[in-house]
Amino acid sequence: xxxxxxxxxxxxxxxxxxxxxxxxxxxxxxxxxxxxxxxxxxxxxxxxxxxxxxxxxxxxxxxxxxxxxxxxxxxxxxxxxxxxxxxxxxxxxxxxxxxxxxxxxxxxxxxxxxxxxxxxxxxxxxxxxxxxxxxxxxxxxxxxxxxxxxxxxxxxxxxxxxxxxxxxxxxxxxxxxxxxxxxxxxxxxxxxxxxxxxxxxxxxxxxxxxxxxxxxxxxxxxxxxxxxxxxxxxxxxxxxxxxxxxxxxxxxxxxxxxxxxxxxxxxxxxxxxxxxxxxxxxxxxxxxxxxxxxxxxxxxxxxxxxxxxxxxxxxxxxxxxxxxxxxxxxxxxxxxxxxxxxxxxxxxxxxxxxxxxxxxxxxxxxxxxxxxxxxx
Amino acid sequence: xxxxxxxxxxxxxxxxxxxxxxxxxxxxxxxxxxxxxxxxxxxxxxxxxxxxxxxxxxxxxxxxxxxxxxxxxxxxxxxxxxxxxxxxxxxxxxxxxxxxxxxxxxxxxxxxxxxxxxxxxxxxxxxxxxxxxxxxxxxxxxxxxxxxxxxxxxxxxxxxxxxxxxxxxxxxxxxxxxxxxxxxxxxxxxxxxxxxxxxxxxxxxxxxxxxxxxxxxxxxxxxxxxxxxxxxxxxxxxxxxxxxxxxxxxxxxxxxxxxxxxxxxxxxxxxxxxxxxxxxxxxxxxxxxxxxxxxxxxxxxxxxxxxxxxxxxxxxxxxxxxxxxxxxxxxxxxxxxxxxxxxxxxxxxxxxxxxxxxxxxxxxxxxxxxxxxxxxxxxxxxxxxxxxxxxxxxxxxx
Numbered sequence: 001x002x003x004x005x006x007x008x009x010x011x012x013x014x015x016x017x018x019x020x021x022x023x024x025x026x027x028x029x030x031x032x033x034x035x036x037x038x039x040x041x042x043x044x045x046x047x048x049x050x051x052x053x054x055x056x057x058x059x060x061x062x063x064x065x066x067x068x069x070x071x072x073x074x075x076x077x078x079x080x081x082x083x084x085x086x087x088x089x090x091x092x093x094x095x096x097x098x099x100x101x102x103x104x105x106x107x108x109x110x111x112x113x114x115x116x117x118x119x120x121x122x123x124x125x126x127x128x129x130x131x132x133x134x135x136x137x138x139x140x141x142x143x144x145x146x147x148x149x150x151x152x153x154x155x156x157x158x159x160x161x162x163x164x165x166x167x168x169x170x171x172x173x174x175x176x177x178x179x180x181x182x183x184x185x186x187x188x189x190x191x192x193x194x195x196x197x198x199x200x201x202x203x204x205x206x207x208x209x210x211x212x213x214x215x216x217x218x219x220x221x222x223x224x225x226x227x228x229x230x231x232x233x234x235x236x237x238x239x240x241x242x243x244x245x246x247x248x249x250x251x252x253x254x255x256x257x258x259x260x261x262x263x264x265x266x267x268x269x270x271x272x273x274x275x276x277x278x279x280x281x282x283x284x285x286x287x288x289x290x291x292x293x294x295x296x297x298x299x300x301x302x303x304x305x306x307x308x309x310x311x312x313x314x315x316x317x318x319x320x321x322x323x324x325x326x327x328x329x330x331x332x333x334x335x336x337x338x339x340x341x342x343x344x345x346x347x348x349x350x351x352x353x354x355x356x357x358x359x360x361x362x363x364x365x366x367x368x369x370x371x372x373x374x375x376x
Numbered sequence: 377x378x379x380x381x382x383x384x385x386x387x388x389x390x391x392x393x394x395x396x397x398x399x400x401x402x403x404x405x406x407x408x409x410x411x412x413x414x415x416x417x418x419x420x421x422x423x424x425x426x427x428x429x430x431x432x433x434x435x436x437x438x439x440x441x442x443x444x445x446x447x448x449x450x451x452x453x454x455x456x457x458x459x460x461x462x463x464x465x466x467x468x469x470x471x472x473x474x475x476x477x478x479x480x481x482x483x484x485x486x487x488x489x490x491x492x493x494x495x496x497x498x499x500x501x502x503x504x505x506x507x508x509x510x511x512x513x514x515x516x517x518x519x520x521x522x523x524x525x526x527x528x529x530x531x532x533x534x535x536x537x538x539x540x541x542x543x544x545x546x547x548x549x550x551x552x553x554x555x556x557x558x559x560x561x562x563x564x565x566x567x568x569x570x571x572x573x574x575x576x577x578x579x580x581x582x583x584x585x586x587x588x589x590x591x592x593x594x595x596x597x598x599x600x601x602x603x604x605x606x607x608x609x610x611x612x613x614x615x616x617x618x619x620x621x622x623x624x625x626x627x628x629x630x631x632x633x634x635x636x637x638x639x640x641x642x643x644x645x646x647x648x649x650x651x652x653x654x655x656x657x658x659x660x661x662x663x664x665x666x667x668x669x670x671x672x673x674x675x676x677x678x679x680x681x682x683x684x685x686x687x688x689x690x691x692x693x694x695x696x697x698x699x700x701x702x703x704x705x706x707x708x709x710x711x712x713x714x715x716x717x718x719x720x721x722x723x724x725x726x727x728x729x730x731x732x733x734x735x736x737x738x739x740x741x742x743x744x745x746x747x748x749x750x751x752x753x754x755x756x757x758x759x760x761x762x763x764x765x766x767x768x769x770x771x772x773x774x
Contacts, residue, residue, distance in 0.1 A: 124716055126736075127645050129644070129645060129646055129647070129715045129716065130715060130716070131647060153716070153717075153735075154716045154717075154719055154720075175648060197720050197721070197722070197735065198720070198721050199719045199720055199721055200718075200719060200720070200721045200744045200745070200748075205719065205720065207735065265508075266510060266511050266512035266515070267511075267512045274761075276761060276764070277761070325708075329751065332581075332751050332755075333751070333754055333755065333759075333760075336510050336511070336755050336759060337505070337510065337534070337535050337587075337752070337755055337756070340580050340581045340748075340751055340752060340755070341578055341579070341580060341581070342578075342579040342580060342581060342583070343578070343579070347580075347581040347748075350581065350748075351581065351748070354711075354744070354747070354748070355718075355719055355744070357712075358714075358715065358716055358718050358719050359716070359719075362712060362715070363712075364654065364656040364657055364660075364712070365646075367656060368647075368654070368655075368656060
């Protein structure tokens with residue numbers, strides 16, 4: 001049993017912490033969003049230089065990490081600082097390319113690690129909600145080519161990406177597990193239309209229309225019709241990332257609130273002297289520690305067989321969803337009006353925490369899935 | 377014990393429903409139904425329609441252009457208006473300032489200000505909270521110093537809802553800095569076009585500048601704008617707060633939300649079936665509905681006592697806590713119901729006309745902003761913590 005980080009991971013955490021404390025401020029992030037910039041390209045290059053993107057991949061894949069605890073260390077810090085730069089797509093789409101890609105396709109991984117190429121995962125569709133197997137986008141063979149048709153929704157960083165990893169159906173009915181393939185689609189391919197927007201939490205996202213997009217058969221990532229298994233494994237890695245990010249955001253929100261309880265005076269005393277608030281703060285601390293343990297469980301089981309991995313993925317996402325809502329709502333309430341203002345960092349942590357519940361399955365979805373996995 | 381409305385009350389409900397059906401413009405109904413933001417002109421239009429019918433001021437005496445409705449009638453009207461997706465009328469002039477003027481203002485002040493509230497000439501806002509006076513409202517610091525026939529006002533108010541549209545503000549100001557906290561406060565009416573008044577919008581967590589900071593820099597206010605007596609403002613402020621707390625339970629809003637939630641849950645797909653058939657989500661919805669059914673009756677118990685002339689006391693604190701918790705839970709469920717479609721931030725759709733296209737199904741665009749916005753319910757008008765303290769002292773005697 002060892003709950004301390006290895007020396008390498010501690011170093012990564014410390015350098016990342018210093019970099020973000022130095023260069024990443026809530027004010028800059030707000031100004032950037034207000035100016036309509038999707039994210040700060042300079043910061044992203046800096047993160048790549050620090051090795052943050054390399055830490056998302058194993059040595060065999062060209063990186064120097066890639067394990068659950070590498071994801072946890074990095075994303076907790078990203079969450080604590082409220083970073084919106086595209087590290088998550090490196091885990092999701094980048095992870096799929098590294099895991100399934102041909103030698104030629106894997107060339108992209110090097111560019112992703114260098115921060116010079118963004119690949120985004122396009123798996124959601126209108127009506128698919130959180131089901132990865134719900135794929136109505138079609139991939140039909142036409143001679144030597146494959147033609148994609150469909151609309152992909154909620155593609156995180158879709159408008160900033162150069163390449164999309166698209167799930168499309170080559171066989172079977174809309175929700176069949178078999179028959180789903182993954183494809184590498186350059187965003188400038190004829191028939192691809194990317195419409196960008198911003199999410200509630202400031203993160204850029206997009207809707208991608210695929211209208212008769214002709215691809216060479218070599219664009220397929222992995223085996224035909226067998227994409228779901230790899231997609232699920234990549235999403236488990238993505239869940240580790242966003243659960244860790246939520247943990248960092250919870251820690252930051254908690255710290256802001258403790259500071260406020262000590263400093264804000266009403267009725268002649270700091271409001272932190274009121275027992276009604278003290279006990280709620282104590283409950284919050286307990287839940288955040290529970291959340292940390294759930295994330296550790298997931299990170300430590302990420303490379304285990306599917307059943308075990310997925311049980312921890314469901315448990316962590318369910319618990320993070322509950323703890324995240326509690327922290328977001330209680331921190332706002334204990335601050336009062338100031339906690340609801342855009343100017344104050346807390347409201348951004350609250351938005352991110354809340355929106356993380358809407359990514360890759362919410363509290364209820366993972367509860368139901370946990371029950372099914374345990375029964376199965 | 378009789379849970380039924382009287383024949384007269386039922387007839388009144390039918391009359392209100394018919395009027396709403398005939399009069400409420402479709403654009404307004406759609407905006408409210410989809411949770412879009414109402415422009416100043418939308419609210420003014422709604423006020424003007426109500427005024428034409430004579431229904432703008434439910435609780436004012438008829439002599440001043442009001443309806444003199446009792447608490448049950450007001451409750452019925454609010455319930456019907458919510459079900460019809462009518463906009464909410466602005467409370468600041470109608471149900472906050474007006475009762476204070478009627479109870480404590482001079483006849484001159486009533487004749488001067490009340491008609492202008494009805495005909496839409498004035499848009500009032502509330503100058504109560506300050507950066508250092510939130511839950512502890514009596515800690516107001518904004519100073520008003522008498523100078524001949526004027527007061528000179530210096531200080532800052534905050535969380536002033538829709539102050540960006542207002543031309544008048546009623547303020548709590550400190551006129552005697554040496555008196556005990558509650559005793560040196562006065563109630564002053566300030567024309568916001570007076571030199572020295574500055575309004576700065578505050579963007580909130582939902583992206584909307586719904587509230588404002590209002591700064592006063594040597595603002596000269598005619599002494600005739602003082603309501604009642606100098607240094608008695610705390611009494612008037614407390615009186616106003618009891619009026620602010622009628623309809624505090626928000627049962628009508630919650631009923632409308634529940635209807636929307638059921639509508640959405642029946643249509644959204646969750647794993648091959650409607651979300652309403654997902655056992656976890658169905659249980660959450662049912663729980664909220666059960667709470668709301670009981671809450672509606674708790675509210676009617678208070679309303680009915682109020683209609684018989686008993687002023688609601690600490691019971692209104694109970695209504696506020698439970699009512700806001702239920703309403704917040706319903707907005708949380710509606711947000712969850714939208715799944716990934718709650719993610720996009722769509723200010724152009726929310727601000728724009730009904731023709732702007734939205735991402736996701738109906739109600740998706742407003743789901744997350746409404747959830748975030750409604751966090752305010754347990755903070756403003758006396759936070760739920762303050763309400764619990766009132767219950768502890770006034771009802772429990774602890």
